[in-house]
Amino acid sequence: MSYKTILVHVDESTHTPEQVRIAAEIAMRCDAHLIGMAATALPGAFYLPGALGEGVTLTAYLQYLRERADGALLVFEATAQKMGVASYDMRVIEDEAAAAISLHARCSDLVVVGQNDPDESLPAVRGDFPEYVVMNSGKPVLIIPYERQFEHVGKRVIIAWDGGIEAARAVAGAIPLLKSAEAVQVAAFSTRSGAATHGTQPGTELAHHLARHGIRVEIAHQTMTTGIANGEALLAHASDFNADLMVMGGYGHSRFREVLLGGVTQTVLDSMRIPTLMSH
Numbered sequence: 001m002s003y004k005t006i007l008v009h010v011d012e013s014t015h016t017p018e019q020v021r022i023a024a025e026i027a028m029r030c031d032a033h034l035i036g037m038a039a040t041a042l043p044g045a046f047y048l049p050g051a052l053g054e055g056v057t058l059t060a061y062l063q064y065l066r067e068r069a070d071g072a073l074l075v076f077e078a079t080a081q082k083m084g085v086a087s088y089d090m091r092v093i094e095d096e097a098a099a100a101i102s103l104h105a106r107c108s109d110l111v112v113v114g115q116n117d118p119d120e121s122l123p124a125v126r127g128d129f130p131e132y133v134v135m136n137s138g139k140p141v142l143i144i145p146y147e148r149q150f151e152h153v154g155k156r157v158i159i160a161w162d163g164g165i166e167a168a169r170a171v172a173g174a175i176p177l178l179k180s181a182e183a184v185q186v187a188a189f190s191t192r193s194g195a196a197t198h199g200t201q202p203g204t205e206l207a208h209h210l211a212r213h214g215i216r217v218e219i220a221h222q223t224m225t226t227g228i229a230n231g232e233a234l235l236a237h238a239s240d241f242n243a244d245l246m247v248m249g250g251y252g253h254s255r256f257r258e259v260l261l262g263g264v265t266q267t268v269l270d271s272m273r274i275p276t277l278m279s280h
Contacts, residue, residue, distance in 0.1 A: 002176050003030040007108040009101050010036045010072040015114045015146045020079045022153050023112040027085055030176055034088040036076035038069035039097035097125050098132040105137035117146040134250040134278045140173025142277045153275050157181045158243040160234055161203055162189045166249025170279035174247040184217040185241055231267025250278035
């Protein structure tokens with residue numbers, strides 16, 4: 001199993017070059033085709049009368065967005081050529097970014113997007129962009145934090161394992177990265193209902209499963225209670241392990257499991273310090 005098509009979202013963000021570099025590195029590692037995708041359209045609210053401001057026409061503003069998308073793709077192309085990516089293409093989609101990436105992700109093996117930077121306001125990107133793509137793409141989504149650059153991604157990997165469906169999908173989507181990792185730790189998080197999903201020895205069955213893929217892991221047991229502190233504990237544990245990649249399930253706000261786990265997904269999305277692969 002290997003990634004053969006990797007989709008990376010590009011826009012005028014100052015963080016786009018880092019996202020593209022990481023996506024290109026993974027594409028080269030997996031001999032995958034890399035797609036750089038920019039979107040031009042606005043969220044629906046911007047189509048309301050007067051939303052763009054007096055004297056600004058929708059046609060002129062969409063042309064402005066198209067020019068910015070084209071500029072972002074030039075950055076993508078320059079990075080792909082400089083790094084020596086063997087197979088790539090560029091696409092501009094006339095749609096809102098989250099919807100466009102989610103739709104086209106379904107014909108990809110991995111999606112690479114950036115964490116939202118609260119200090120950057122981008123007109124074509126919704127505030128919950130990474131979460132929306134995780135919940136609606138049906139594919140593993142690698143989210144790159146905005147705060148720093150990463151020399152390596154995937155050498156030391158931590159799997160946040162609660163035995164749930166979403167976590168299982170995240171692990172399955174991460175196997176190509178896990179196979180090339182130097183160290184993988186399964187952080188088996190237990191809750192009051194953990195026995196129903198974990199079995200008697202949390203993380204053991206997953207370790208056996210990954211071993212059959214040639215992936216050796218260590219197991220660390222963690223106890224979860226409730227509240228935002230769970231997400232902070234997970235981030236701290238990843239830091240203690242010196243991880244450069246975290247793999248975890250993504251849970252939507254309206255789902256009971258998100259309530260049970262105390263908003264872990266949102267805490268990680270807001271405060272992540274390392275690239276994080278999520279699946280829903």
